[in-house]
Structure formats: structure tokens, C-alpha cells
Amino acid sequence: MSGLFEIAREGQTVKIAGDLRMHDATAIWSGVHGQTRDASGSVVLDLSGVHAADGSVVALLVELRNELAARGVKAELVGANESVETIVNLYAGHDTVAKRKVRKAESTIAQIGRSAFEVWEEAKGILDFFGSMLLTAAALVRFPRAGHWKEIAPLCEKTGADAVPIVVLINFLVGSVMAFQSANQLKQFGANIYVADLVGISLTRELAPLMTAIIVCGRSGAAFAAEIGSMKVNEEIDALRTLGLTPFGWLVVPRVIALILVVPILTLLADFIGISGGLVVGISELDLTTQGYIIETLKAVHGWDVLTGLIKSVVFSITIALIACQQGFAASGGAEGVGKRTTSTVVTSLFSLVLLDAAFTAIFRAFGV
Amino acid sequence: MSLHVPRAVRSSLIRLDRGMPRRVRATRERPMIDVKDLTIGWGDVVLQKNLTFSVARGEVFAILGGSGCGKSTLLRFLIGLEPPLAGSIDVAGLGLPVLDAGLPPFGVMFQAGALFGSLTVGENVSLPLEEWSDLPGDAVAAIARAKLKLVGLDGAADKFPSELSGGMKKRAAIARALALEPELVFLDEPSAGLDPVMASDLDELIVTLSKTLGLTVVIVTHELESIFRVADRVIMLDKEEKTIIATGDPKALKTSEDPRVRAFFNRGKKES
Numbered sequence: 001m002s003g004l005f006e007i008a009r010e011g012q013t014v015k016i017a018g019d020l021r022m023h024d025a026t027a028i029w030s031g032v033h034g035q036t037r038d039a040s041g042s043v044v045l046d047l048s049g050v051h052a053a054d055g056s057v058v059a060l061l062v063e064l065r066n067e068l069a070a071r072g073v074k075a076e077l078v079g080a081n082e083s084v085e086t087i088v089n090l091y092a093g094h095d096t097v098a099k100r101k102v103r104k105a106e107s108t109i110a111q112i113g114r115s116a117f118e119v120w121e122e123a124k125g126i127l128d129f130f131g132s133m134l135l136t137a138a139a140l141v142r143f144p145r146a147g148h149w150k151e152i153a154p155l156c157e158k159t160g161a162d163a164v165p166i167v168v169l170i171n172f173l174v175g176s177v178m179a180f181q182s183a184n185q186l187k188q189f190g191a192n193i194y195v196a197d198l199v200g201i202s203l204t205r206e207l208a209p210l211m212t213a214i215i216v217c218g219r220s221g222a223a224f225a226a227e228i229g230s231m232k233v234n235e236e237i238d239a240l241r242t243l244g245l246t247p248f249g250w251l252v253v254p255r256v257i258a259l260i261l262v263v264p265i266l267t268l269l270a271d272f273i274g275i276s277g278g279l280v281v282g283i284s285e286l287d288l289t290t291q292g293y294i295i296e297t298l299k300a301v302h303g304w305d306v307l308t309g310l311i312k313s314v315v316f317s318i319t320i321a322l323i324a325c326q327q328g329f330a331a332s333g334g335a336e337g338v339g340k341r342t343t344s345t346v347v348t349s350l351f352s353l354v355l356l357d358a359a360f361t362a363i364f365r366a367f368g369v
Numbered sequence: 370m371s372l373h374v375p376r377a378v379r380s381s382l383i384r385l386d387r388g389m390p391r392r393v394r395a396t397r398e399r400p401m402i403d404v405k406d407l408t409i410g411w412g413d414v415v416l417q418k419n420l421t422f423s424v425a426r427g428e429v430f431a432i433l434g435g436s437g438c439g440k441s442t443l444l445r446f447l448i449g450l451e452p453p454l455a456g457s458i459d460v461a462g463l464g465l466p467v468l469d470a471g472l473p474p475f476g477v478m479f480q481a482g483a484l485f486g487s488l489t490v491g492e493n494v495s496l497p498l499e500e501w502s503d504l505p506g507d508a509v510a511a512i513a514r515a516k517l518k519l520v521g522l523d524g525a526a527d528k529f530p531s532e533l534s535g536g537m538k539k540r541a542a543i544a545r546a547l548a549l550e551p552e553l554v555f556l557d558e559p560s561a562g563l564d565p566v567m568a569s570d571l572d573e574l575i576v577t578l579s580k581t582l583g584l585t586v587v588i589v590t591h592e593l594e595s596i597f598r599v600a601d602r603v604i605m606l607d608k609e610e611k612t613i614i615a616t617g618d619p620k621a622l623k624t625s626e627d628p629r630v631r632a633f634f635n636r637g638k639k640e641s
Contacts (some may be wrong), residue, residue, distance in 0.1 A: 230486075231485075231486075234481065234483055234486075235479040235480070235481065235483040236483050236484075236485055236486070238445075238450055238477075238479065238483065239477065239479055239483035239484075239485075239542075239545075240485075241450070241468040241469060242448055242450075242468065242473055242475070242476070242477040243472075243496065243497045243500070243545075244468075244471055244472035244473060244497070244500070244501060245500060246469045247469075
């Protein structure tokens, strides 16, 4: 006996009595399970002593009956009063127990095959997207009026101007941390002044474009994917098409152009701010003069160093925009699908950025620049 | 709600020469929509097959059926968002609608409205006019206001879709669908989820638009009251049979010989 109910077994009959309430469901469930553990042949679940019952508890008794049937034990719910019987009928307590379909576990080979097929389908989707993008770009050159050009200025503000504080902060810290780390080593050789060379070259060629692209990817790439993904699941993209407007011309092209315009500018800003971070450390920790640091930086950093960074930044911006838009268009299945594609945008973009950066380094090295 | 068609709307039946590359070629003899042996689905999954029906010009035509039978999916095929697995679709005498290649000869109201969240309601309605006509900005705004008034949303032009109720979103979406004076409009569950008064007003609007402007309306719905109020003719899809099980006047189908059709039209009451 527990609570306001009672479960007892007499031979092949399990007598259940009292009030079967939801707050006692756990005790009732373990009670009836305990009483029927060794049941065989047929079992009667006698509800004649039940005054009242909640639907969920009756659902558990029906589930018990189904479990027993699966073990080959015939079980019946009998003796319920009128109100309890209504609930038993509601939960199909007297219906024939249908055989449960046991889902076969997928084999490892099948899993590998399915995953490979999914990757192939995803790759096809990406290729299809880039192909459509190129065709749209070509069409827009012929029919410029079809583009959504007025969207570019607000996008530049959102992706560029609004990102300035975080780009400034991150690159200042990167410049100063680099200066700090290298200062200790260079001090030993009395080569303090070369901190300016190290900071200047590594920032302009590598770190400023990469760090800026990472920030843009996290801010704008994720936002693009979420925005377009939400539009996709809300049928807004379908609506756009039924209004005779091409989603590529309307949504993708302005975003690609906006990032191509703002990322190089942010990268130039990052170069300047990063070098300033190094300068602050040089002055405060290495007893360098402002003038000396600037002269050394100008001597070490050539126009080509800055240009390679800018070339990278343009390629990075196209990569981020296209990946984000492609992922947004691939979203399906509501909010969860949008979240999944947004995460995927950031991961894929970061991976692609690092890969492209390595490729650029190899190419520039091969050409001796 | 006043249901007369405002003068501004009538006067907005302007020739939008630049934006109308494809003219509707349906005639009294030729149906507005002609579907033959259509199969819809994706890949190996067939949702409905052997669908053959036509929609006459100026008719209010309803696609009915229980939940999950493929009504809204059929609409997606009719407007060219999905390619048919088999069979043919001819819309407005122009064949299978090709989207992304100019202005389609119809307007569409999607189930949840599908208004652009970053634009105000007025901008949503103005958008097709701005894109497909050479009308000056003040004329576009006037037409958009008139369209919104027509659907009972005067004063909502400056609101964003997120500030509207579900019913208001649907009505704004109808206003957008009507912006370019199409001769054919597709409405996906226009009165679902609306209170009875609002649903009745919307139905009245649909009938008025059809009768006054000669609009052909294709509605996807399972709202019985709405069907009886607006539909001239219906087809009923069945999930099990995967095809049309009834076609004709909705009132006549109440006494159909098919028990499934009778059950649907008699509010699902099981027959003894």
C-alpha cells in the first residue's frame, strides 16, 4: 500500500484499488510491474476497486498490458467503474494489441554509406548554389535594375561600421600581445627595435586580415545565415519568388558586395590599430621612441605586405558571404534548422578561412612575395 | 468592414508595361488553370497522383482535404515552386509557371503570410509596385494604402509584421498579393486560425474581389464554413487514395454517395 491506492496479486489476478492519481504514477508503475514480473499465460488487471483515475495512470496500465502481450502474456483490464472505463476506452485499453515494429539498428556500413551520401548531396547543393550565384551575377551585369542595390548601404553599416569597436579592440590586443611576447626574446639580443618589424609584417600580411575575417564571420556571417534561414523557413523566399524577384539578386548579391566593400576597409583599420598596439608596448616596455618605432615600421612594412593582406581580405569576404548565404538557403525544419545552419556557417567559414590563408601563404611564397 | 472596392484600387488597374512581360492568355473558353494527370511529391514519395482538374476564369475554386493530404503542397506545384513528377500544369495559358524569370501572372498568399520581417506592412505591399512599375513613390504609397484599406488594415501601413496578429498578417499578405492586379490569386488557408467574425469578413472580401474585379481565386482550406461561403467549385483530395475523390459544387457534395466526402462535409460525423 502506498498513497491512496493498493496493488495486490491473487493468483493470475492483479487487484488495483483506490485513487490512481498522477502524483502516484511512479509508485503505481513500479507496483504493477513488480506484481507481473513473473506472469505467464494470462493475467487479469482487476480495476473494480478503483474509484477514480487520471488518464496518464490508465495510459501506463494500458502500456503494461501491451508489454505483457509482447512477452506472450494475455492481459485484460476488467471491472472498471463507468468513469474509469471511459478513460480506459479513451486510451484504447481494450483494443487488440498491435505488434510493435522493431526498428532494425543501422549497421556501421549503412551509417558510413548514408553519411557519404549526405556529404555528396551537401556538396552538390553547394556547387549548385555557387553556379546559380555566378549566373545571377552575370544576369545582373546585363540587367542591373533587377538587383537590390539600395540594400547595400544599410548592410555596409551593419557589417562594417557596427563592427569597428570589436575590430579595434581585438586587433589592438593582438598587436600588443605580439609585441609583449617578442620583446622578451629580442631584448636578450639588444634588438628591441625589431619588435616594430615583427608586429608590422605579421599583422599586415597575416593576422589583421585573418582576425578581421574571423570577427566578420562570427558577427555578419552568422547573422546572414540566421536571417536568410528564417526567411526560408517562413516561406519569405518563396514569396519573393512569386513576386517575380530573384532571391539571389535580392539577398545574396547585396551581401557579397557589402562584405567585399567593408572587409578590406576593416582590415586596413586593423593593420593600423594592431601596429598602434605594438607601439604602445614598445614605448612603455622597451624604451623605444614613438618616432623610432614608426620609422622602423615604415622601413619594414612595404606596400606589397599591406596589399597581400587586402587581397586575402577580399577573398575572405566573398567566402564568408557565400557560405553564410548558402547555409541560410539550405535551412529547413523551423528554428532548430536555422540554428544548425548558423552554427555550420561559423564552423565552415572558420575552417575555410584558415585553409585559404595557408593556401595564400604558400602561393605568395612560391612567387617570392 | 466596408467591402466596396475603393476608387484608388480600381484606378490602380494601370498598365504596368515594364513589369508585365507575360500576359494572361486564359479566355472564357480556355480555363485559367488546367491540370492533367499531375503527380506531386518528392523523389520516390508520391503525395497525390492522377490529378486532373481545371479552374475557370473568375471562379472561386477550393482545394479541400484532411490534414497532411497534400493540399498546400499541390498549391506549391501550381505556382511553380516545385516541378511536377508527372503530368502537366497550365496556368493562365502560359504553361507551367516559371519563377525567377519575370513577374508571374498571379498573386500568392502563403499560409502564415510570409511578409518580409524587415519591411513595414506598407513597404511589403509597395514592394512589387516599386519593382514592377514606373509609378512615382507617392502613387505607390497611395495604392498600397488603398490595398490595405481594402483588406481592413487602414492605419497599419507603418507597423512591422511582428506587431500584427496572425489574422492581420494574412490580410496584409492578401493586400500584397493583390498589389499588381493579378487576374489569378492563390490563397493558402486564408481563414485558418481567425475568429469567426474575421474569417467571415475575409470570405466576404474574397467573394467581392472575385465578383467585382473578375478575379480567379484558388483557395486551399479545410474550413467548412468558409468553403460554403466562398467556393463555386471544389476538389477534395484523399490521403489514403492519394487522388481526387470528389469534385463539384460544395453544397451538392454534402449528399455525395462517397461516405468519406459526406463525413467531411457533415463535419466529420460518423454515419450509423
